[in-house]
Amino acid sequence: MKPAVLVARAIQPEVVARLRNHFDVEDNPNDQVFSKDELIARLKGKQGIFATGSERIDEAVLSANPELRAVCNMAVGYNNIDVPACTARGVVCTNTPDVLTETTADFGFALMMATARRIAESEHFLRRGEWKKWSFDMFTGSDIHGATLGILGMGRIGQAIARRGAHGFGMRVIYHNRSRLDAAIEQECRASYVSKHELLQQADHLVIVVPYSPASHHAIGAVELAQMKRTATLTNIARGGVVDDAALAQALATGLIAAAGLDVFEGEPAVHPHLLTVPNVVLTPHIASATVSTRLAMADLAADNLIAALGFGPSAGKPPTPINPEVLRPAP
Numbered sequence: 001m002k003p004a005v006l007v008a009r010a011i012q013p014e015v016v017a018r019l020r021n022h023f024d025v026e027d028n029p030n031d032q033v034f035s036k037d038e039l040i041a042r043l044k045g046k047q048g049i050f051a052t053g054s055e056r057i058d059e060a061v062l063s064a065n066p067e068l069r070a071v072c073n074m075a076v077g078y079n080n081i082d083v084p085a086c087t088a089r090g091v092v093c094t095n096t097p098d099v100l101t102e103t104t105a106d107f108g109f110a111l112m113m114a115t116a117r118r119i120a121e122s123e124h125f126l127r128r129g130e131w132k133k134w135s136f137d138m139f140t141g142s143d144i145h146g147a148t149l150g151i152l153g154m155g156r157i158g159q160a161i162a163r164r165g166a167h168g169f170g171m172r173v174i175y176h177n178r179s180r181l182d183a184a185i186e187q188e189c190r191a192s193y194v195s196k197h198e199l200l201q202q203a204d205h206l207v208i209v210v211p212y213s214p215a216s217h218h219a220i221g222a223v224e225l226a227q228m229k230r231t232a233t234l235t236n237i238a239r240g241g242v243v244d245d246a247a248l249a250q251a252l253a254t255g256l257i258a259a260a261g262l263d264v265f266e267g268e269p270a271v272h273p274h275l276l277t278v279p280n281v282v283l284t285p286h287i288a289s290a291t292v293s294t295r296l297a298m299a300d301l302a303a304d305n306l307i308a309a310l311g312f313g314p315s316a317g318k319p320p321t322p323i324n325p326e327v328l329r330p331a332p
């Protein structure tokens with residue numbers, strides 16, 4: 001008998017077909033978003049879940065489903081998974097790093113540029129039929145080239161954004177991270193390490209790429225926004241909750257900073273109502289990794305992880321990108 005797995009959301013049919021070669025698959029082609037109770041019920045008797053960032057896998061889910069052996073996320077971020085709880089139960093968790101790095105960096109850069117050059121705001125103006133004449137200060141924004149790019153969180157995606165800024169746009173790049181990068185990486189990204197305070201004070205364009213954790217909750221709030229230049233922009237492609245959205249909406253409304261670009265939100269898909277009323281913010285629905293080829297690469301990697309984690313395929317027992325590899329080691 002094949003092991004049973006749940007594919008929690010609608011994904012590419014060819015990836016579901018590949019999973020069916022190894023598993024008895026319950027999929028979700030109608031893309032229903034399961035409540036916690038529904039998720040628990042659907043996981044009954046399942047050994048694996050192909051999850052997305054939308055499913056919270058915590059102790060309640062694990063204790064109700066003791067047969068679960070693998071939680072494979074189709075996302076690089078995994079704040080939806082209680083990893084210590086999984087590890088304590090010997091459940092392997094995986095994510096999808098690397099395959100989305102360049103695509104996500106492209107989007108982060110695009111969102112920063114749209115924000116600085118007021119692309120969404122001016123498009124709305126045009127669509128409203130308000131464009132009647134040229135004027136010297138119509139939608140004047142701020143330059144990207146030659147400006148100071150500040151990056152909070154210098155992992156793979158942060159580094160890819162730094163390379164775009166430094167090499168493509170002649171930006172001065174500064175970053176702040178939990179730990180300083182090797183000199184060789186700093187040199188390749190042409191990025192200098194600064195304190196968080198210096199980052200906030202000096203950045204013309206601040207891009208947030210730090211993973212969400214209790215430690216990064218509201219890393220940017222009213223206090224931090226007050227340290228930024230009034231001409232600065234802020235772009236968040238990390239996770240909702242890293243930025244205090246209420247404080248940001250207030251800062252945008254009062255001109256504490258010039259503009260923001262947000263792909264992620266606290267409590268998404270809900271968006272803080274004040275963010276919807278301020279004009280100087282570009283809002284996108286968490287699509288930074290959304291290209292056809294990257295979303296397929298993510299799904300394929302999540303499937304490879306699930307297949308290997310449950311002991312099938314060429315790398316049986318060795319999923320390519322585990323988050324808690326310690327559960328894979330044989331007990332001493």
Ligand code: GLV
Pocket residue numbers: 053074075076077078100289
């Ligand atoms: C998207 O937000 C991801 O974590 O992959």
